[in-house]
Amino acid sequence: MVPLSWYLVLAFMLIGLGGYGMMVKRNLIRILIGAEIMGNGVMIALVAIALYSPVFSFTGQGLIILVISVAAAHTALAMVLMLMYNRRYGSVDLGKPVEMEGQ
Amino acid sequence: MQGFDPALFEQLEFLLIAGIVLVLAYLALEHKEIVYAAFFFGFMASFVAGFFLLLEAPFIAGMQIAVYTGGISTLIIFASLLLPRAQDSTLETFATPRARQISLVVAVVVTVMTGFLAVIFPWAESFSEAFVSISQDLNGLAHWLWFENGIYVQMIALIMITALVGAITLLRMDKAEQLSSITGVFGVEAEPKTTEEATINDDEHAADDSTGVDE
Numbered sequence: 001m002v003p004l005s006w007y008l009v010l011a012f013m014l015i016g017l018g019g020y021g022m023m024v025k026r027n028l029i030r031i032l033i034g035a036e037i038m039g040n041g042v043m044i045a046l047v048a049i050a051l052y053s054p055v056f057s058f059t060g061q062g063l064i065i066l067v068i069s070v071a072a073a074h075t076a077l078a079m080v081l082m083l084m085y086n087r088r089y090g091s092v093d094l095g096k097p098v099e100m101e102g103q
Numbered sequence: 104m105q106g107f108d109p110a111l112f113e114q115l116e117f118l119l120i121a122g123i124v125l126v127l128a129y130l131a132l133e134h135k136e137i138v139y140a141a142f143f144f145g146f147m148a149s150f151v152a153g154f155f156l157l158l159e160a161p162f163i164a165g166m167q168i169a170v171y172t173g174g175i176s177t178l179i180i181f182a183s184l185l186l187p188r189a190q191d192s193t194l195e196t197f198a199t200p201r202a203r204q205i206s207l208v209v210a211v212v213v214t215v216m217t218g219f220l221a222v223i224f225p226w227a228e229s230f231s232e233a234f235v236s237i238s239q240d241l242n243g244l245a246h247w248l249w250f251e252n253g254i255y256v257q258m259i260a261l262i263m264i265t266a267l268v269g270a271i272t273l274l275r276m277d278k279a280e281q282l283s284s285i286t287g288v289f290g291v292e293a294e295p296k297t298t299e300e301a302t303i304n305d306d307e308h309a310a311d312d313s314t315g316v317d318e
Contacts, residue, residue, distance in 0.1 A: 005221055006114075009218045009221060012218040016213055016214025019214075020210035025132070033131050033179065036148075037144070040148065043167075047155055047158050048158055050158075050160075058248075061160055061244055062244075062248055065248070068163075068171070069170075070263070071175065072175060075175045076266065077267075079178055080273055081273070082186065084273065084277045087277060
């Protein structure tokens with residue numbers, strides 16, 4: 001059996017990678033991809049803990065179903081906000097409002 | 104096969120999938136073409152489903168493929184095609200390399216520290232491996248979800264519908280705001296009034312005002 005710590009290390013590596021993408025990128029779509037990668041890391045950690053725990057077997061899976069559902073809804077909402085941002089500023093550049101303020 | 108150790112095979116499988124997932128996640132963040140990046144994200148989500156299969160959670164694996172690979176990555180691909188300047192390569196990094204370095208350092212520190220905590224935490228004492236339950240029982244999961252916690256499932260559905268209706272309303276409000284400059288209040292295109300209509304309207308308003316004063 002794979003040790004739980006392996007899953008957790010991988011999960012935290014994905015969370016770190018997603019966080020790096022969210023901090024470094026200016027493209028809103030890329031930032032959304034970073035957030036989704038972080039979400040995937042969290043889900044791996046949750047399912048692993050659920051499997052290794054005698055209590056959380058179904059609770060963990062139920063929690064993951066909640067997380068996946070909410071992720072789908074928040075992605076749709078993020079897309080709409082991105083479209084609105086693009087209409088207002090003519091770009092998906094995160095730094096655009098600051099640039100426009102400076103002009 | 105003699106001498107074959109299933110545990111070792113499972114660990115090798117884990118390492119292989121982990122390597123592929125990390126490479127695909129990196130490509131999803133760093134590939135120049137954002138459409139390809141979205142494709143890499145979809146592939147990454149599929150391989151994450153492989154972890155769920157390793158963790159004896161096939162229902163979650165199916166849901167992961169349906170929602171992430173089938174839904175979210177498609178949504179991202181369509182968004183990148185719809186938004187005209189989404190593929191601008193100048194948007195990929197912050198203007199100063201210093202900001203990038205700081206972000207990289209913060210990400211590495213957070214990953215190392217959380218990973219370290221995960222490794223040193225006494226998981227063995229917390230969850231005895233003797234009690235590891237294999238949760239492949241889909242009937243049990245369905246019973247647990249719908250009979251014991253059905254109200255929470257309905258709450259999730261309500262939250263999702265609220266979010267989606269909110270998203271559509273936001274989009275329509277934004278569109279209406281943009282169109283209001285060229286259309287009338289009721290969405291009908293505004294027409295300039297003739298002189299006669301304007302005079303009649305003014306008289307009606309004056310009559311209304313006077314009755315209002317009398318009352």
